[in-house]
Amino acid sequence: MTRFSEKEQRVAAFALLGFGAAAAIPLVDDGYYLSLSVNIAMYAVLCTAWTLFSGPTHYISLATAAFFGIGTYTVGLGIDSLPFPLLLAIAGIAAAILAGLVGVATLRLSGVYFVIFTLGLAELVRQVVTWLQTNFTTSVGLYVFTDMTEKHIFWMLLALAAIVYATGWLINRSRLGFAMRIIGNDETVARHVGIDVARSKVILFMVSGAFIGITGAILAPRFAYVEPPSAFNPVISFQVVIMALLGGTGRLWAPLLGVIPFTILFDRISSSFPNHTSLLIGVAFMAIVYFLPRGVIGLIEDLRKPRASKAGAVAQVPEAAE
């Protein structure tokens, strides 16, 4: 685990530079561009966390909003009594537990059944929270007052992004990551070489859910007023899928390639054409799927193929040997 290949050192250097540059954004601007950066950082974490699970398993989860909302609500409920870092931890644990329960119940479902179940789950959690609040408390929403500003939120998201990437990288090097690659190839073989397929998937789903929950918790102060429709907004689930697929799910950093252009595009369209946002986003999405069926990463790989294909085949091997 202590040896790093030259390629890994290069990637690490790039990542450090990237994070360093990003961390300096709030020092340059604390208005529009910072706000846009928060959106990008949020979707970067959400999409990468989503891809940790959905990339290797090919299960499309629409439960993002459920985990996100659980995190937001954890902060909403506890902000007056508990310190913020502890709330982040609780949010992660709560989302992981929910993911574990869902995983045990549903990962036997495959394909479209899993998609529908996760979509239903997000809606169910939202309705339960609404019901609890209307019947047992005096208001539907919760106030989250902190002295945190956009830049604090941005730095926290950046730190979380670093943790997500590090986790993803460690998983890829571990037995779990190797197991997931085998499962992605052929589940029958995976079982017959001794892999507990269901357990591996549930663990990964929990890790992914925990990060999404923590993201929701970090974003809570930005909402200031937390209510079910905003915390459990199903649009988040769909946007995460769209952006991750736009970037590509084969590599850890690939979703970022979808997040950055799509977030900027979304922002431009919604500010320039506020009345036709959905229409134009829909057109943009169809155009993207039509012209880039394998995502941005597919385009990049096609462009690099002539010189990279030989090197790629050889480079695969030492990874497994670490």
Next chain:
Amino acid sequence: MTGRALLSVETVRKAFGGLVAVNDVDFTVKQSELIGLIGPNGSGKTTMMNLISGALKPTSGTIRLDGEAISGLPAHKISQRGVARTFQLVRILPSLSAVENVIAGAVFGHIRAWGDDAYREAEVLLERVGLGGRGSAPTGSMTYIDQKRLELARALASNPRLLLLDEWLAGLNPSELKIGIELIRDLREDGRTIIMVEHVMDAIRSLCDRCVVMSSGVKIADGSVHDVLNQPEVVTAYLGADDA
């Protein structure tokens, strides 16, 4: 070579709805024995293999590995206890390199190798099945026999106590068949316990210590290859009843 039974199959039955694919079959496999499981198409041989490897659960009956019941355990648990298999329709992991395909067999199963050890062992196994030096080759474009070799290496990587070969020789041309038979003979000389489902009778004759014959889900013969192949029931099962 000891005489105790490594695998015992005790009145095992598997029914798919009304169809009884395996009908109360009994047999045992001793340590270091190579037995052939033969029979006409549809006689339940592959179902039997799936029951032993845990791909299917028996409807009734018990399968024991070294005295411990394994029937009803999920496939990954059975694999961890030392049963490895190849598949009737070859199943390689196309997006993994050859050496990674082999390592896949070593990491999670009976032995739990990882890192450099697993890598070195995988290289040795590739050499052994005749794929030496091709560890980094992409596997999707390998020829059929090379994919079969790779699958065998993967099964061997876990150092299994029992190896199940499901028509491993099927689809090979005559010269490849020779190589394949030599490879299995090699494994037998190592003292590995093997059950092979096979239609290639030359292979059965030259390799197997003993044969179990199934027909329509029932065991109809069990004994030395020569005796079994001359039994009238076996001849009838393969060639049909005499019209006369």
